[in-house]
Amino acid sequence: MNKLLIVGTVAFDAIETPFGKTDKILGGAATYIGLSASFFKTQSAIVSVVGDDFPQEYLDLLTDRGIDISAIEIVPGGKTFFWSGRYHNDLNSRDTLDTQLNTLADFQPKVPENFKDADVVMLGNLHPLVQISVLDQLTATPKLVVLDTMNFWMDCALPELTEVIKRVDVITVNDEEARQLTGEYSLVKAAAKIHAMGPEYVVIKKGEHGALLFHDKKVFYAPALPLEEVFDPTGAGDTFAGGFSGYLAQSENISFANMKNAIIYGSNLASFCVEKFGTERMVGLGKAEMLDRLQQFKSLTQFDISLAE
Amino acid sequence: MNKLLIVGTVAFDAIETPFGKTDKILGGAATYIGLSASFFKTQSAIVSVVGDDFPQEYLDLLTDRGIDISAIEIVPGGKTFFWSGRYHNDLNSRDTLDTQLNTLADFQPKVPENFKDADVVMLGNLHPLVQISVLDQLTATPKLVVLDTMNFWMDCALPELTEVIKRVDVITVNDEEARQLTGEYSLVKAAAKIHAMGPEYVVIKKGEHGALLFHDKKVFYAPALPLEEVFDPTGAGDTFAGGFSGYLAQSENISFANMKNAIIYGSNLASFCVEKFGTERMVGLGKAEMLDRLQQFKSLTQFDISLAE
Numbered sequence: 001m002n003k004l005l006i007v008g009t010v011a012f013d014a015i016e017t018p019f020g021k022t023d024k025i026l027g028g029a030a031t032y033i034g035l036s037a038s039f040f041k042t043q044s045a046i047v048s049v050v051g052d053d054f055p056q057e058y059l060d061l062l063t064d065r066g067i068d069i070s071a072i073e074i075v076p077g078g079k080t081f082f083w084s085g086r087y088h089n090d091l092n093s094r095d096t097l098d099t100q101l102n103t104l105a106d107f108q109p110k111v112p113e114n115f116k117d118a119d120v121v122m123l124g125n126l127h128p129l130v131q132i133s134v135l136d137q138l139t140a141t142p143k144l145v146v147l148d149t150m151n152f153w154m155d156c157a158l159p160e161l162t163e164v165i166k167r168v169d170v171i172t173v174n175d176e177e178a179r180q181l182t183g184e185y186s187l188v189k190a191a192a193k194i195h196a197m198g199p200e201y202v203v204i205k206k207g208e209h210g211a212l213l214f215h216d217k218k219v220f221y222a223p224a225l226p227l228e229e230v231f232d233p234t235g236a237g238d239t240f241a242g243g244f245s246g247y248l249a250q251s252e253n254i255s256f257a258n259m260k261n262a263i264i265y266g267s268n269l270a271s272f273c274v275e276k277f278g279t280e281r282m283v284g285l286g287k288a289e290m291l292d293r294l295q296q297f298k299s300l301t302q303f304d305i306s307l308a309e
Numbered sequence: 310m311n312k313l314l315i316v317g318t319v320a321f322d323a324i325e326t327p328f329g330k331t332d333k334i335l336g337g338a339a340t341y342i343g344l345s346a347s348f349f350k351t352q353s354a355i356v357s358v359v360g361d362d363f364p365q366e367y368l369d370l371l372t373d374r375g376i377d378i379s380a381i382e383i384v385p386g387g388k389t390f391f392w393s394g395r396y397h398n399d400l401n402s403r404d405t406l407d408t409q410l411n412t413l414a415d416f417q418p419k420v421p422e423n424f425k426d427a428d429v430v431m432l433g434n435l436h437p438l439v440q441i442s443v444l445d446q447l448t449a450t451p452k453l454v455v456l457d458t459m460n461f462w463m464d465c466a467l468p469e470l471t472e473v474i475k476r477v478d479v480i481t482v483n484d485e486e487a488r489q490l491t492g493e494y495s496l497v498k499a500a501a502k503i504h505a506m507g508p509e510y511v512v513i514k515k516g517e518h519g520a521l522l523f524h525d526k527k528v529f530y531a532p533a534l535p536l537e538e539v540f541d542p543t544g545a546g547d548t549f550a551g552g553f554s555g556y557l558a559q560s561e562n563i564s565f566a567n568m569k570n571a572i573i574y575g576s577n578l579a580s581f582c583v584e585k586f587g588t589e590r591m592v593g594l595g596k597a598e599m600l601d602r603l604q605q606f607k608s609l610t611q612f613d614i615s616l617a618e
Contacts, residue, residue, distance in 0.1 A: 089494070090494060185398070185399060186536070186537055186538055186539075187535055188535050188536060188537045189537055189538075206518065209515065209518040209519075210518075210519075210530075210532070212535060218608070219535050219608075219609055220608075220609060220610075220612070221519075221532040221535065221609050221610055222612075223519070223530040223532065223610075226496055226497050226521060226528055226530065227495070227497060228495055228497045228498055229495060229498075230495075257612075257613070260612040261612055261613070261614045264612055264614060265614075294614055298614070299527070299528075299529075300528055300529060300530050301529075301530055301532075301610045301611075301612075302610075302611060303529070303531075303566075303569040303570055303573055303610075304566070304570070305570045305573060305574075305603060305607070
């Protein structure tokens with residue numbers, strides 16, 4: 001079975017949306033990526049750090065999904081990374097209310113021996129130096145390295161981010177981040193500039209408007225499923241990345257055609273994630289239900305124009 | 310050949326975008342609809358009004374495209390409707406600088422005798438009372454009535470707009486207008502509410518993010534083609550409506566499956582419209598070039614997931 005190495009935060013989130021608010025609940029990029037990737041036949045491990053305030057039941061939840069958590073360091077006396085945010089009424093923007101780095105501040109990632117030859121590496125959103133350190137520990141060149149990042153690192157660690165961008169095959173960013181990174185408003189031009197920075201594949205996430213995959217002159221546009229209600233967008237991007245990388249790890253085929261499928265799987269899983277608070281929907285989601293919704297993605301976008309008309 | 314009746318403005322526009330500005334050039338909803346629909350095998354006529362300041366060459370341009378202009382009233386001594394606007398840097402929003410209704414203020418549309426049994430009626434953006442008057446003059450029930458409208462009429466003529474909405478099969482509005490009309494943020498909920506107001510088919514245009522077609526519980530999502538540069542968005546929505554209604558008039562098939570194709574044709578034509586100022590690109594566009602780009606829409610959205618995985 002192919003190995004998927006995931007690096008990212010495992011954390012506490014407190015979330016407010018127009019529909020309600022939560023106390024500290026399970027969150028973090030690696031958590032969402034791991035849960036999402038667990039729908040595919042891969043052997044996955046998370047590299048992360050928490051404090052000893054982190055509940056065993058949360059760790060068990062990851063283990064139950066077949067995720068190797070031996071590289072989630074538990075710092076004695078330490079506190080787990082905490083993020084708190086409030087979404088605006090349109091759910092497309094949010095304010096960060098509180099960020100407590102805690103144990104994340106001094107995090108030195110340690111890749112487990114048996115994952116130093118991982119087939120696919122998913123670098124979840126974290127300081128670029130942590131992402132670089134993970135790549136430096138690998139003993140074999142992975143088939144695919146996928147990078148997710150955000151505007152925060154463009155603001156405060158751009159040289160380091162540029163370094164890691166050079167070393168990855170796929171980057172996933174949202175539309176505003178693509179524009180910030182390149183100074184180009186047109187996403188076609190932005191993707192071309194990011195392509196020139198290193199990654200062969202550029203994925204631009206547009207939230208409720210779907211996602212674009214760029215590769216050379218080729219473009220693929222995956223819609224987001226139109227939903228009656230988006231309950232909580234937290235983790236949707238990470239869930240997308242987890243589905244994308246998990247599917248590619250399972251299928252061992254990194255052609256453009258198959259990467260289209262990976263984008264659809266990622267969008268499909270993200271469409272579930274936003275239906276409930278935090279990880280709740282992903283934890284309750286069954287594989288049959290997930291596969292069933294793929295049919296909706298097909299009817300949503302497939303058409304049959306005969307070009308002879 | 311099927312008859313397509315188009316009602317809408319034929320006008321002068323003056324446009325400013327980040328790329329430049331124009332003097333008074335050819336514009337108007339019916340102009341864009343007519344040009345776009347002329348790519349399909351239909352017999353079409355425009356019902357509209359202009360002043361005698363309107364150049365004969367603009368009228369000839371429509372005639373050259375096979376459009377019957379006998380119902381474009383020319384008011385002696387009258388001035389043609391004029392709109393002037395400035396687009397913001399992102400081209401997604403604009404300010405109206407000037408609107409001179411002129412001859413449009415007292416416009417009494419007169420449907421030509423030989424179009425009172427039109428197969429498809431395309432009600433372009435105009436006062437709802439003008440749209441209703443056109444429907445009242447018909448002597449046979451059309452196969453399809455398509456309505457395009459805008460927020461302006463929701464603000465100042467909502468009861469009349471509600472009347473015309475009741476009487477159409479398809480409505481096309483943009484996302485913000487769908488939200489304004491229904492008070493629903495979710496486009497799925499908004500479409501359901503508009504559906505309940507009358508139209509069997511609801512098309513929600515999302516500009517660079519594509520368009521959604523709703524019918525009962527079914528949804529179709531057509532992407533917009535990602536473009537390097539959007540030069541001038543003026544007329545894109547009308548061009549979309551012209552391609553949509555023109556294709557359906559040609560094909561005589563108003564099934565949901567074929568309406569998907571109509572949406573793709575509309576999106577395809579709109580993707581050309583925005584490449585130059587005003588009607589310039591549409592006037593220069595050849596049919597082969599138009600059909601060629603359909604292939605790009607196919608590769609953009611079609612994927613092949615086997616659901617057995």
